[in-house]
Amino acid sequence: xxxxxxxxxxxxxxxxxxxxxxxxxxxxxxxxxxxxxxxxxxxxxxxxxxxxxxxxxxxxxxxxxxxxxxxxxxxxxxxxxxxxxxxxxxxxxxxxxxxxxxxxxxxxxxxxxxxxxxxxxxxxxxxxxxxxxxxxxxxxxxxxxxxxxxxxxxxxxxxxxxxxxxxxxxxxxxxxxxxxxxxxxxxxxxxxxxxxxxxxxxxxxxxxxxxxxxxxxxxxxxxxxxxxxxxxxxxxxxxxxxxxxxxxxxxxxxxxxxxxxxxxxxxxxxxxxxxxxxxxxxxxxxxxxxxxxxxxxxxxxxxxxxxxxxxxxxxxxxxxxxxxxxxxxxxxxxxxxxxxxxxxxxxxxxxxxxxxxxxxxxxxxxxxxxxxxxxxxxxxxxxxxxxxxxxxxxxxxxxxxxxxxxxxxxxxxxxxxxxxxxxxxxxxxxxxxxxxxxxxxxxxxxxxxxxxxxxxxxxxxxxxxxxxxxxxxxxxxxxxxxxxxxxxxxxxxxxxxxxxxxxxxxxx
Ligand code: BG6
Numbered sequence: 001x002x003x004x005x006x007x008x009x010x011x012x013x014x015x016x017x018x019x020x021x022x023x024x025x026x027x028x029x030x031x032x033x034x035x036x037x038x039x040x041x042x043x044x045x046x047x048x049x050x051x052x053x054x055x056x057x058x059x060x061x062x063x064x065x066x067x068x069x070x071x072x073x074x075x076x077x078x079x080x081x082x083x084x085x086x087x088x089x090x091x092x093x094x095x096x097x098x099x100x101x102x103x104x105x106x107x108x109x110x111x112x113x114x115x116x117x118x119x120x121x122x123x124x125x126x127x128x129x130x131x132x133x134x135x136x137x138x139x140x141x142x143x144x145x146x147x148x149x150x151x152x153x154x155x156x157x158x159x160x161x162x163x164x165x166x167x168x169x170x171x172x173x174x175x176x177x178x179x180x181x182x183x184x185x186x187x188x189x190x191x192x193x194x195x196x197x198x199x200x201x202x203x204x205x206x207x208x209x210x211x212x213x214x215x216x217x218x219x220x221x222x223x224x225x226x227x228x229x230x231x232x233x234x235x236x237x238x239x240x241x242x243x244x245x246x247x248x249x250x251x252x253x254x255x256x257x258x259x260x261x262x263x264x265x266x267x268x269x270x271x272x273x274x275x276x277x278x279x280x281x282x283x284x285x286x287x288x289x290x291x292x293x294x295x296x297x298x299x300x301x302x303x304x305x306x307x308x309x310x311x312x313x314x315x316x317x318x319x320x321x322x323x324x325x326x327x328x329x330x331x332x333x334x335x336x337x338x339x340x341x342x343x344x345x346x347x348x349x350x351x352x353x354x355x356x357x358x359x360x361x362x363x364x365x366x367x368x369x370x371x372x373x374x375x376x377x378x379x380x381x382x383x384x385x386x387x388x389x390x391x392x393x394x395x396x397x398x399x400x401x402x403x404x405x406x407x408x409x410x411x412x413x414x415x416x417x418x419x420x421x422x423x424x425x426x427x428x429x430x431x432x433x434x435x436x437x438x439x440x441x442x443x444x445x446x447x448x449x450x451x452x453x454x455x456x457x458x459x460x461x462x463x464x465x466x467x468x469x470x471x472x473x474x475x476x477x478x479x480x481x482x483x484x485x486x487x488x489x490x491x492x493x494x495x496x497x498x499x500x501x502x503x504x505x506x507x508x
Contacts, residue, residue, distance in 0.1 A: 003035075005037055007117070008040075010104075011043070011044050012091050014046045014122070015046040024066070028071075030429065036083075037116075041111050042083050043086070043107060044059075044087070045091065055086035093134075096134075115149065116151070116433075118150075120153045120429075121153065129171050132176035150177070151182075151432060154183070156185065166447065169447070185432075185441075187428060189428070189440075191384070191424045195439075212337075217490075218490050219339045219356055220492065221340070223343045223383075224350065224352075225345050225350045227346065228298065231311065237314055240321075241321055241343060246323050246343060251449050254277065254327070258329055259273040267436065271441075274442075278449050278451075282329065294323070294477075294478060295467075297320055304346060304473035319468075321345040322478065324344075324481035325341055326484070338488065342492065348474055352383035355379070355381070357378055366404040368404050369397050369403045370405075378390075380493075386414070387412070387413040388411050389411045390408045390411075391409045
């Protein structure tokens with residue numbers, strides 16, 4: 001796909017956390033590696049008052065903080081911030097958009113003949129429905145109106161549940177933007193290691209024969225963080241972990257692990273297969289809702305605040321900061337194989353990984369040196385940090401007798417030397433600039449995912465007696481999550497700190 005020659009990117013929500021921590025560092029990297037259009041400007045837009053110069057200085061300071069030290073280059077930062085302009089307006093105020101149009105025309109003159117406009121909605125989700133309507137009112141949506149092609153990137157969560165997601169889709173297509181203009185971003189798909197799961201599965205023939213219910217006992221997916229909600233109390237207290245992580249990032253990981261090979265690697269075929277996985281998720285029964293989902297909320301520890309003490313959080317909040325659940329996929333490949341997923345804030349470490357637990361041998365032929373016998377093979381796909389893949393298998397302990405012990409065969413990205421692991425946001429923003437929607441979520445997938453998860457939200461709403469279990473900040477979540485999985489004969493694998501790469505894991 002060809003890179004457009006000229007583009008103005010409008011970041012709505014330009015003084016927020018996402019812009020500071022993710023978008024500007026990603027755009028800076030694209031600038032540094034000369035991957036932006038030749039004529040490019042960024043218009044930051046939010047309510048806070050800044051001059052262009054004031055905004056540039058603010059972003060310069062933030063880049064120094066959020067860009068990896070090895071990527072910092074003063075000269076490049078200097079030239080990057082001169083791509084920035086700022087316009088103060090309230091994105092919720094429809095009249096303010098009347099002034100946005102002349103501002104864009106001004107930028108058009110500066111960069112010369114703008115061919116493309118890209119809007120990035122980095123605002124609270126409550127504005128996702130209003131902004132496209134306001135843009136439409138002043139003709140800033142379609143490719144007509146102010147001339148130039150228009151695209152819009154919308155952050156997750158797209159909707160609060162199925163009904164609101166459908167309403168939102170309606171606003172976008174019926175009124176303001178066509179599907180091919182809408183890029184629903186889920187930055188997990190921008191991660192190199194997530195994309196590599198596709199290569200692992202579909203560029204190798206050895207995994208396919210065992211990648212099914214005949215050989216796999218269960219799949220475990222963990223994406224946990226050792227930080228709290230930072231400055232995002234008002235967003236998070238409304239959203240909660242199910243909307244913030246599970247309905248999008250975790251279910252994407254399920255889809256990539258479970259999908260059938262697409263006919264070809266292109267946007268439609270790939271997204272068709274993702275959609276099929278979502279459609280095949282086994283609907284949750286009342287029993288599943290009550291017994292196979294555990295939600296938790298972090299409480300204070302010696303050194304950390306509890307969730308309810310965080311800024312902008314209701315002191316009586318029942319919003320979940322942790323979710324663990326079991327789900328299933330109704331198809332021939334996966335029938336009967338449980339997928340256990342969990343995610344939480346303020347856990348002991350930050351890690352995202354998928355562990356494929358293979359079935360053990362039918363009986364133990366050898367003694368298993370101090371380990372559970374028979375030992376099951378595991379394939380650990382480490383998404384972050386220490387990106388890599390580990391295969392665990394049994395090996396005879398050298399010496400007399402026949403003791404067997406589990407060892408690891410590792411691939412670690414770090415062994416590739418200084419190879420650049422692409423920043424997820426940089427990858428996705430660049431794809432959008434090029435007009436490639438493959439790694440963005442299509443509306444049918446968003447809706448199918450909400451169709452599956454909305455009953456969970458409804459169940460929690462209708463049954464306030466369902467507990468939100470507390471867990472002290474810095475622990476592995478509520479005990480009930482361990483009980484939920486162990487009742488089924490499985491176990492969470494908790495990564496141990498301070499172990500070397502070849503010995504990353506210890507059982508609970
Ligand atoms: C975001 C969530 O989408 O993903 C955050 O809104 C979360 O709450 C973040 O912290 C985690 O992303 P990553 O890439 O650090 O795993």
